[in-house]
Amino acid sequence: MTVRSLLLQTAIVVIATTSVAQAREAKPAPADAATRAEKTLARMQPAEKTVLTHGIMPLPLGPKSPPLPSGAIFGAGYIAGIPRLGVPALRETDASLGVSYIMGLRHDGATALPSGLAMASTWNNELIEQGGRMIGGEAKAKGFNVLLAGGANLMRDPRNGRNFEYLGEDPLLAGRLAGHAIRGIQSNGIISTIKHFALNGQETARKFVDVKISEAAARESDLLAFRIGMEIGNPGAVMCAYNRVAGSQACASDWLLNHVLKQDWGYHGFVMSDWGAVPGLDAAMKGLDQQSGAELDPAVFFSDTLAKEARVNPAYAKRVDDMNRRILRAIYEHGMDISPAKPGGAIDFAANAAVAEDVAKQGIVLLRNERNVLPLAATAKRIAVIGGYADTGVLSGAGSSQVQGQGGPALSISLGGTGSFAAFLTQSYHRSVPLDAMKALAPQASFRFRDGRYITDAVTAARQADVVVVFATQWASEGLDQPDLSLPNGQDTLIEAVAAANPNTIVVLETGGPVLMPWLKRTAAVIEAWYPGARGGNAIASVLFGRTNPSGRLPITFPASTDQLPRKSVDGFAELEPDFAGNPPHGTMPLIADYDIEGSDVGYRWNARQGAKAAFPFGYGLSYTSFTTSTPQVTGTQARVTVKNTGDRSGATVVQLYLVSRAGKGMRRLVGYGRVDLAGGASATATIDIDPRLLADWRDNGWTMPSGRYAFAVGSDAELVGPTASVTIKERRWHDPSL
Ligand code: BGC
Numbered sequence: 021m022t023v024r025s026l027l028l029q030t031a032i033v034v035i036a037t038t039s040v041a042q043a044r045e046a047k048p049a050p051a052d053a054a055t056r057a058e059k060t061l062a063r064m065q066p067a068e069k070t071v072l073t074h075g076i077m078p079l080p081l082g083p084k085s086p087p088l089p090s091g092a093i094f095g096a097g098y099i100a101g102i103p104r105l106g107v108p109a110l111r112e113t114d115a116s117l118g119v120s121y122i123m124g125l126r127h128d129g130a131t132a133l134p135s136g137l138a139m140a141s142t143w144n145n146e147l148i149e150q151g152g153r154m155i156g157g158e159a160k161a162k163g164f165n166v167l168l169a170g171g172a173n174l175m176r177d178p179r180n181g182r183n184f185e186y187l188g189e190d191p192l193l194a195g196r197l198a199g200h201a202i203r204g205i206q207s208n209g210i211i212s213t214i215k216h217f218a219l220n221g222q223e224t225a226r227k228f229v230d231v232k233i234s235e236a237a238a239r240e241s242d243l244l245a246f247r248i249g250m251e252i253g254n255p256g257a258v259m260c261a262y263n264r265v266a267g268s269q270a271c272a273s274d275w276l277l278n279h280v281l282k283q284d285w286g287y288h289g290f291v292m293s294d295w296g297a298v299p300g301l302d303a304a305m306k307g308l309d310q311q312s313g314a315e316l317d318p319a320v321f322f323s324d325t326l327a328k329e330a331r332v333n334p335a336y337a338k339r340v341d342d343m344n345r346r347i348l349r350a351i352y353e354h355g356m357d358i359s360p361a362k363p364g365g366a367i368d369f370a371a372n373a374a375v376a377e378d379v380a381k382q383g384i385v386l387l388r389n390e391r392n393v394l395p396l397a398a399t400a401k402r403i404a405v406i407g408g409y410a411d412t413g414v415l416s417g418a419g420s421s422q423v424q425g426q427g428g429p430a431l432s433i434s435l436g437g438t439g440s441f442a443a444f445l446t447q448s449y450h451r452s453v454p455l456d457a458m459k460a461l462a463p464q465a466s467f468r469f470r471d472g473r474y475i476t477d478a479v480t481a482a483r484q485a486d487v488v489v490v491f492a493t494q495w496a497s498e499g500l501d502q503p504d505l506s507l508p509n510g511q512d513t514l515i516e517a518v519a520a521a522n523p524n525t526i527v528v529l530e531t532g533g534p535v536l537m538p539w540l541k542r543t544a545a546v547i548e549a550w551y552p553g554a555r556g557g558n559a560i561a562s563v564l565f566g567r568t569n570p571s572g573r574l575p576i577t578f579p580a581s582t583d584q585l586p587r588k589s590v591d592g593f594a595e596l597e598p599d600f601a602g603n604p605p606h607g608t609m610p611l612i613a614d615y616d617i618e619g620s621d622v623g624y625r626w627n628a629r630q631g632a633k634a635a636f637p638f639g640y641g642l643s644y645t646s647f648t649t650s651t652p653q654v655t656g657t658q659a660r661v662t663v664k665n666t667g668d669r670s671g672a673t674v675v676q677l678y679l680v681s682r683a684g685k686g687m688r689r690l691v692g693y694g695r696v697d698l699a700g701g702a703s704a705t706a707t708i709d710i711d712p713r714l715l716a717d718w719r720d721n722g723w724t725m726p727s728g729r730y731a732f733a734v735g736s737d738a739e740l741v742g743p744t745a746s747v748t749i750k751e752r753r754w755h756d757p758s759l
Contacts, residue, residue: 096312503534
């Protein structure tokens, strides 16, 4: 078997939940798209060759905002089409978690999926693909044909403000899920991006922080996540990132864009910039194909300036043709001219909300359950519910990914301030009320809600109740990182006091990422509900009362303390004012984020290297039933594992296959996974595909698997693994094949 076929095979996981989904609309074959692009390019007048290479942000954001062209919709981006040649305009919306709300300017709502980390906690490729299909359908019905989605950045720091948008810390899991989300979106005959390419690991100083990382470490971690996502999802566009990598802006990085993406990976789609991420015209020669929201950059480089340069410089003229070829090919490949997106399409909001609810239910992670206090008995009499606006809605993350349902948020709490981004810095709650949903599932109980502002009041309510459910929130936003991992606004003290007053205290976390839990030992149960989306309240209630057996598994490490992290704080955080736009405060300020500290050992792999134990490790999650798994039987690039549900309640578990040692060296790497649903008492054999890149290291421009014994084990999380199975492998080397 060739390495290429090995790799292709591994992209298709054999577990039932991860089969290849059928595209909903027939698409022209890629070869046709390339030929058509060539023909259109040949017919383009010189003046038409810079139409597709730059766009605007079609929003009334102030004096710098360009007038809205007819045919543009309020959204993130608009690139004029070329009607003479039948080339459609590109209407872009943010869409990682749903069609974004852009502060209600369009006066419409959309279905909010739970946050990226909630999605990743499902470990369910098919479900995430369904979510993508749902978002793509809504976007198309609103007239959008390019979706700014597919966030595949790895969580290198739990304080990064955008972790909630992404899919965790592991390249295999994040890459596969991003790929499936993209595939789902594009099944609507529209384009999705994968973003932000690459190494965009923090918001502080995001426009100038310079990431230092060895090529090997990058290829084995963040770049691998993108690579896997692109193999599965085949995104029409790649969005390059704000940050610098090895001294170059990512959107003008010859290494990232020309070398890795286009040459090594054979990518034939186009690279669009992030908004305000283009340093100059030269970015075109470094591999950037389209300048997005160009008015946000120092100048509109990819319009007249580009055309002028192309007239006198053959290298630029050649590049301009290549830029057009790539954009046209993506348009044709996804049939965007044949089946155009038009505003006013029908949307089945009820069906779409059911998808969001399903993701929330599968993504909620049960972290602690002492004395089996959960699920709550249908006989519980007096239930106190405290804090977190649980009487109003569920929290969402802020920034460009912010989605709101019809009618807007149930509640918006501004952070204040008067800057141009003040409107973004708002804590918004979706209209799905946990308290109401809990009442509906426990009609026999009497509920008392306390907002948690006053500790004595909350403690009194806790003392008078049989069971207390405390809702705790940690809001996060694009543009801002967290200073630490505490729950803000005194919530840690509140929980401590409530748990001291009532031993049956259950904590429901709605957080953007990991938090520390100094009060943990006092509580009876903890569930991590993340930002649970449009039907989050229902999903939380369903887990609390056992209608849903929790099956989420952490896609990230919850550290025991910030001392376990590779960095003491986010680089630059202590020195800089929080600044949404992220421009250097005093001209140019050098700031290095040294990712060589952890290299490709991100998250649990860093802990394994350090011998550190997490508070809750990657892969962790409890259930209301119990499972046993057999020792894996490894043959070639597959493992067979028998799973048994040893309880009497049906439930799902995730078979997590780890490489635990290689050629005599202990290590911990997730190499394959699959979700298994089982009725009580039932068992099944799962076939898990192993991605050989996770067995290898990047060396001398290719992957190398050293000779020796490779030991594999199934883990209920990254720290707790079962008996190992070993195979002997002879050294293997291969180059990264093209897409
Ligand atoms: C974000 C992107 C987003 C773009 C358009 C940028 O600030 O980094 O993720 O797609 O804005 O809204």
